[in-house]
Amino acid sequence: MIPFEYSMGLSAVLFGLGVVGVLVRRNVIVLLMCVELMLNAVNLAFVTVADHLNSVEGLLYVFFVMTVAAAEAAVGLAIVVCLYRARRAVHADEISLLKG
Amino acid sequence: MTLAIFFVFAAFAVLGGIGVLLARNPIHSALSLVGTMVSLAGIYLLHHAEFIFAIQLMVYAGAIMTLIVFVIMLLDVRHEEAETERLGFAKVFGMVLAGLMVVVLLVPLAAGLTGKPGGMTEEVLARVGSVEFLSEKLFTTYLLPFEIASVLLLVGLVGAVALAKKRL
Amino acid sequence: MTFSMADMRLLTPHLVITAAALLVLLAEAVSPGRRKGYLPYLGIAGIVVAAFTTPGLFGPARSGFSGMLAGDAFAAFVYFILYAVGALTLLVSDAYLRDEGRDHAEYYALVLLALVGMMLMAGATHLMSVFLALETMSIAIYALAGFFRDERSAEASFKYFILGAFSSGFLLYGIALLYGACGTTEIQGILDAFASNRALAGSPMALAGVGLVTVGFAFKVAAVPFHMWTPDAYQGAPTSVTAFMATGVKAAAFAAVLRVFFVAFQTLHVDWSGVLWVLALLTMTLGNLTAIAQTDVKRMLAYSSIAHAGYILVGVVAGTPEAGAGILYYLLAYAFMNIGAFACLIMVGRKGHENTELDAFAGLGFKFPALGLAMSLFMFSMAGIPPTAGFIGKFLIFKAAVHQGYYWLTIFGVLNSAASVYYYLRVIVTMYFKPEPDTPVVEGLRAGPSMALATILAGLGVLYFGIVPGGLVDLAEQALRYLV
Numbered sequence: 001m002i003p004f005e006y007s008m009g010l011s012a013v014l015f016g017l018g019v020v021g022v023l024v025r026r027n028v029i030v031l032l033m034c035v036e037l038m039l040n041a042v043n044l045a046f047v048t049v050a051d052h053l054n055s056v057e058g059l060l061y062v063f064f065v066m067t068v069a070a071a072e073a074a075v076g077l078a079i080v081v082c083l084y085r086a087r088r089a090v091h092a093d094e095i096s097l098l099k100g
Numbered sequence: 101m102t103l104a105i106f107f108v109f110a111a112f113a114v115l116g117g118i119g120v121l122l123a124r125n126p127i128h129s130a131l132s133l134v135g136t137m138v139s140l141a142g143i144y145l146l147h148h149a150e151f152i153f154a155i156q157l158m159v160y161a162g163a164i165m166t167l168i169v170f171v172i173m174l175l176d177v178r179h180e181e182a183e184t185e186r187l188g189f190a191k192v193f194g195m196v197l198a199g200l201m202v203v204v205l206l207v208p209l210a211a212g213l214t215g216k217p218g219g220m221t222e223e224v225l226a227r228v229g230s231v232e233f234l235s236e237k238l239f240t241t242y243l244l245p246f247e248i249a250s251v252l253l254l255v256g257l258v259g260a261v262a263l264a265k266k267r268l
Numbered sequence: 269m270t271f272s273m274a275d276m277r278l279l280t281p282h283l284v285i286t287a288a289a290l291l292v293l294l295a296e297a298v299s300p301g302r303r304k305g306y307l308p309y310l311g312i313a314g315i316v317v318a319a320f321t322t323p324g325l326f327g328p329a330r331s332g333f334s335g336m337l338a339g340d341a342f343a344a345f346v347y348f349i350l351y352a353v354g355a356l357t358l359l360v361s362d363a364y365l366r367d368e369g370r371d372h373a374e375y376y377a378l379v380l381l382a383l384v385g386m387m388l389m390a391g392a393t394h395l396m397s398v399f400l401a402l403e404t405m406s407i408a409i410y411a412l413a414g415f416f417r418d419e420r421s422a423e424a425s426f427k428y429f430i431l432g433a434f435s436s437g438f439l440l441y442g443i444a445l446l447y448g449a450c451g452t453t454e455i456q457g458i459l460d461a462f463a464s465n466r467a468l469a470g471s472p473m474a475l476a477g478v479g480l481v482t483v484g485f486a487f488k489v490a491a492v493p494f495h496m497w498t499p500d501a502y503q504g505a506p507t508s509v510t511a512f513m514a515t516g517v518k519a520a521a522f523a524a525v526l527r528v529f530f531v532a533f534q535t536l537h538v539d540w541s542g543v544l545w546v547l548a549l550l551t552m553t554l555g556n557l558t559a560i561a562q563t564d565v566k567r568m569l570a571y572s573s574i575a576h577a578g579y580i581l582v583g584v585v586a587g588t589p590e591a592g593a594g595i596l597y598y599l600l601a602y603a604f605m606n607i608g609a610f611a612c613l614i615m616v617g618r619k620g621h622e623n624t625e626l627d628a629f630a631g632l633g634f635k636f637p638a639l640g641l642a643m644s645l646f647m648f649s650m651a652g653i654p655p656t657a658g659f660i661g662k663f664l665i666f667k668a669a670v671h672q673g674y675y676w677l678t679i680f681g682v683l684n685s686a687a688s689v690y691y692y693l694r695v696i697v698t699m700y701f702k703p704e705p706d707t708p709v710v711e712g713l714r715a716g717p718s719m720a721l722a723t724i725l726a727g728l729g730v731l732y733f734g735i736v737p738g739g740l741v742d743l744a745e746q747a748l749r750y751l752v
Contacts, residue, residue, distance in 0.1 A: 002106050002146055005209045008448075010110045010143070012205035014136070015441060016198045017117040022434050023194030029126045029172055031430050033133050036164070037117055038437035040140055043156075045444040051147040053451055055218025056237050058444075060245070061396060062152050063238070065440065066159050067249045068403045071256030073164050075407050076429055077171045078263035079414050083422040084175050208445065208473035215451025216461070244279075244336035248388055248400040251286060255381045255404055258293070259411030262374035263425075 007048035015041035028083065032076050039069050106146055113139035126172045130165060137161040151231045275332035278325070278339035278391070281318040281347055282384050285354075288314020289380035296373030304373065305366070308358040308718075311376045315358075315383075319351050326743075329750040331393055335454050338393045338527075342596075345747040346390035346523040349600045352729070353516040354383040356607045359722035361508040364614045367714055368416065368506070375415055379512065382408035386520035390527075395443045395453035398524050402439075402488070405520060406432045409513055413505035424504025431487065431497040439484025445477030458532040469536055478533055478540060485528070488521040489577045492550040499558075502570035507622070510566070511610035514573045515603040522580055522599060526592055529584060530751060537587050544585045545677060552578030552684040560691050566613055566624040568691060569606070572650060575688060576602055582681050583665040586672045592751065593744035594664030600740070601649070601657035601733060608726030609646040612639055615713045615723075623709055629695060631704025636713055642723050644696045649730045651692040652685050656734040664741065 018041060021034030043062045050058025112135060119132025141156040225233060238246055276283075291314070292307050322344050329340035357379055365371035385405030392398040410432065414425030447453050449471055450461035461468060468474050483494065490498040502510045533540055555575030562568035580598055583591040616632065616639070617623045633640030649658035662685060669678045733740055 016202035020198040035433040042440040049448040075259045078260040086419045241334040244333035252404040
């Protein structure tokens with residue numbers, strides 16, 4: 001059995017990479033992928049805990065997170081297509097109509 | 101042996117994650133992400149989650165990534181991003197924040213798991229099989245989330261149509 | 269372990285509204301001659317039917333679907349807030365969407381489905397259902413925010429989407445850690461785990477889980493410093509959607525916060541109340557200070573909604589049933605005044621031009637007396653001036669905070685509330701005391717019977733619950749009695 005700390009550590013590192021990506025990258029599609037990376041990290045955490053606790057709940061979480069990721073990807077990509085059509089650009093930096 | 105395999109997969113997963121971050125071309129990011137997802141699928145298998153292993157490959161690495169790659173191709177965003185020089189400050193801030201995040205997530209691990217064990221023990225799984233066990237729970241105890249997920253997929257469908265269809 | 273008809277009883281309102289959403293989608297497809305003016309009213313009919321099936325839920329707490337869904341007075345109270353939000357949003361949207369040429373069935377269906385998600389968030393008693401309901405709501409709202417498909421709308425939608433998905437990641441990681449620490453993510457189960465194992469309250473894994481769940485929810489309710497998405501998303505989205513986001517999402521998210529923090533994390537109050545104390549203070553202060561600097565009324569209302577989230581957080585910090593009842597009252601009052609104010613904003617716009625700059629309001633008070641009166645009423649209520657519902661709401665929350673000894677937080681809250689009077693009154697002053705420019709910006713109002721009805725209902729709600737709050741407060745207190 002893989003020690004609990006190893007898998008959770010890997011999960012934390014992947015989550016961190018996803019967070020950096022969302023904060024640092026600007027390409028809208030890459031942002032979407034970084035969010036997917038975060039969700040994958042979370043899934044690993046759920047699987048690890050489920051394995052070590054012999055509990056089924058974590059596996060069901062993964063199942064549902066994948067469902068959500070699919071729906072999010074569909075709507076997210078639709079937004080990107082919409083944005084692209086409206087403005088023929090996919091760089092978040094160029095999107096500055098609204099000021100922070 | 102298992103541990104060695106784990107480390108190989110873990111290394112690939114992290115490399116893939118770094119690839120997503122650093123690649124200039126979105127297609128390369130997408131392929132790196134596929135690499136991470138496949139490695140994670142392997143780790144799920146090591147964690148005795150056979151069903152999750154299968155859907156990770158089919159749904160995540162397969163369907164979702166295909167969708168993303170398809171949109172990248174559709175929009176023809178292969179170019180470079182002259183982007184990376186986003187404000188140095190924001191970048192450093194992002195790194196620091198994420199670093200803190202990882203530390204916050206790593207510290208608790210020392211204490212180990214404290215949760216009550218559930219009923220998915222080796223003996224039960226040997227008797228009913230892991231997929232059967234999972235599906236039985238899914239359609240009884242966890243029926244409501246399953247139903248909510250059906251509404252969620254409907255929302256995704258209607259939302260995507262409302263946003264991207266040429267003429268409504 | 270299988271479900272029974274008693275379980276279905278708890279789910280009836282959700283099923284009715286889902287059915288209404290499907291009916292709206294089907295109705296457009298089979299309507300002859302593309303006539304679809306009746307679609308929003310079909311949705312409202314669905315909400316009304318659902319409302320008739322809800323009162324049965326008041327009374328002792330029940331739970332169904334193996335502890336996944338509650339049928340208690342708390343859920344029922346929040347359902348009624350959400351019905352008001354949903355019906356008013358549909359009323360306000362009707363003429364607006366037709367004018368903008370975007371009156372499609374998908375919009376009304378998405379509003380109804382988002383409403384189902386919100387209701388499930390309020391009723392869910394398991395973090396898995398809470399999460400899925402939250403995503404159902406959020407995904408519908410991402411699509412609604414981008415519904416106009418122009419640059420601004422798409423951009424607002426994208427910002428909301430990325431930060432929403434980002435925050436879901438935090439929420440989920442928090443849930444995963446709680447799962448590791450407690451072995452379950454059922455709300456009652458978490459409470460039991462913390463109550464039976466004293467050491468768990470000091471466990472870093474449990475605390476990190478609570479922290480991440482807090483961050484996830486803070487994003488959803490737009491608490492500072494997790495509010496970056498709010499102004500852009502609110503300003504860029506169609507105004508009717510902004511009203512829906514500001515009121516419905518807030519009501520649902522705070523309902524879930526109450527259930528999670530007041531029940532699941534009950535024994536950890538000392539730990540999270542300190543963090544939320546700081547969040548509440550920052551949220552109120554920053555929301556108000558930035559609202560003062562705005563020259564666009566729609567954006568000003570976006571910042572003001574951040575400030576209102578701050579007031580509500582004061583109630584969460586207090587953590588007593590009394591405070592919870594105050595929060596429920598406030599959420600309803602906020603729904604009325606905010607949707608009313610946004611309805612007024614829709615009315616001054618015309619196709620393609622929102623006219624939400626403050627200067628556009630100059631002289632409107634005399635030009636359109638009814639609009640001036642309504643807008644003034646909503647601004648007074650948001651500023652918390654009696655005899656409006658906004659005043660009672662703030663009063664209830666601050667009273668509960670004082671009873672728990674949070675004097676400083678209350679003082680900051682009252683000071684903030686006083687500061688906010690400035691920018692709310694500025695709208696009224698502009699409407700009545702600034703002469704209209706020679707070339708009028710607003711020539712006519714985009715008002716129809718439905719818009720007028722929505723504004724009148726919202727205004728009556730603000731006044732009625734401001735003058736005779738008694739019954740509602742009793743009901744809210746009863747709702748909390750069964751929660752905690």
